[in-house]
Amino acid sequence: MAKWKGKRLTLTLTIAATLAGHFWATCFAYVIKQRGSLRLSRYGIRGREKSTAVRMSASQNEKDLKIVLYPDPVLRKKCDEVVHFDDNLRTLVRSMFNVMYESKGMGLAAPQVNISRRIIVWNALYEKKKKENERVFINPSIVEPSLVRSKLVEGCLSFPDIEGKVDRPSVVSISYYDLDGNKHLKILKGIHARIFQHEYDHLDGVLFIDRFSQSERHKVRAKLNALIRTFRSNCAGEPAI
Numbered sequence: 365m366a367k368w369k370g371k372r373l374t375l376t377l378t379i380a381a382t383l384a385g386h387f388w389a390t391c392f393a394y395v396i397k398q399r400g401s402l403r404l405s406r407y408g409i410r411g412r413e414k415s416t417a418v419r420m421s422a423s424q425n426e427k428d429l430k431i432v433l434y435p436d437p438v439l440r441k442k443c444d445e446v447v448h449f450d451d452n453l454r455t456l457v458r459s460m461f462n463v464m465y466e467s468k469g470m471g472l473a474a475p476q477v478n479i480s481r482r483i484i485v486w487n488a489l490y491e492k493k494k495k496e497n498e499r500v501f502i503n504p505s506i507v508e509p510s511l512v513r514s515k516l517v518e519g520c521l522s523f524p525d526i527e528g529k530v531d532r533p534s535v536v537s538i539s540y541y542d543l544d545g546n547k548h549l550k551i552l553k554g555i556h557a558r559i560f561q562h563e564y565d566h567l568d569g570v571l572f573i574d575r576f577s578q579s580e581r582h583k584v585r586a587k588l589n590a591l592i593r594t595f596r597s598n599c600a601g602e603p604a605i
Contacts, residue, residue: 429463429477431521434591435603438475439522440569443482445503449545453483457500457543460485469521471559473566476522484563488555504540504564507549509533518562518572526587528580530572532561 432438446453456479464472464485471486484501487494515531536557538550552560562572573581573588595603 429459429479431463431467432476432478433524433595434522434571434573434588435595435605436478436522436599437601437604438478438480439566439571440604441475441480442569443475443480443567445482446541449502449541449543453502454543457483457485461487461498464521467521471563472521473563475566475569482567484560484567486559486563488559500543501538501540501560501563502542502545504538504560504567506536506561506564507539508537510535514558516558518558520562520572522571523573523588523591526573526584528573528576528584530562530575532558532575536561 456474460472460474460477460483463477464470464487470488471484474481474483482503484499484504486499487497489497510533512534513531514534515529517527518530519527534557535551535553538552538560539547540550541547565572565574573584576584592603592605
């Protein structure tokens with residue numbers, strides 16, 4: 365009987381802890397969503413109406429897109445917003461997924477294929493290459509980052525054979541448009557939050573090496589210098605370091 369009472373007490377405490385954890389997680393998600401909604405209405409995230417963006421040409425939708433390597437200047441430019449949600453955009457996004465899969469990447473931003481537009485694609489389960497696992501974010505914006513942060517090793521298709529630890533918020537509330545031009549608000553956690561933030565940085569000309577600590581930067585300095593030398597040997601312009 366004593367053993368059964370002990371088990372029953374343990375079970376009761378476990379259930380109570382589970383319910384409490386679910387309650388606080390729900391409250392946190394609600395607060396993030398409400399703050400995100402307020403901030404969206406206050407600052408007015410821009411979308412299709414922006415007049416300065418340029419329609420993508422047919423040449424930008426070719427299927428032979430290639431990964432741009434550091435220190436190509438396009439990686440340091442702030443991207444323009446997408447205005448036209450049409451077949452050209454859909455073709456470009458599909459081409460970006462194809463390049464990402466061929467390069468064995470989980471995420472890709474448009475400037476990484478020399479397209480200076482605010483477009484992100486990813487598939488956290490890239491090995492399966494299933495469309496239901498694919499995510500597309502057009503004109504995205506980070507609405508609210510969490511105070512809880514984590515540091516994990518990241519890599520980047522534009523930096524072959526280079527990795528380093530990057531500290532980022534563990535949860536982010538975001539705004540974005542889908543391929544049909546519909547606006548969404550979403551909360552991303554864990555690996556999804558990390559992938560999004562890495563690719564989102566690309567849209568503003570920020571690279572993951574910019575977030576390295578001095579010790580992490582020192583570890584990859586030789587490889588970065590090698591990429592710079594290769595760029596200077598093959599390209600006429602100045603490297604964007």
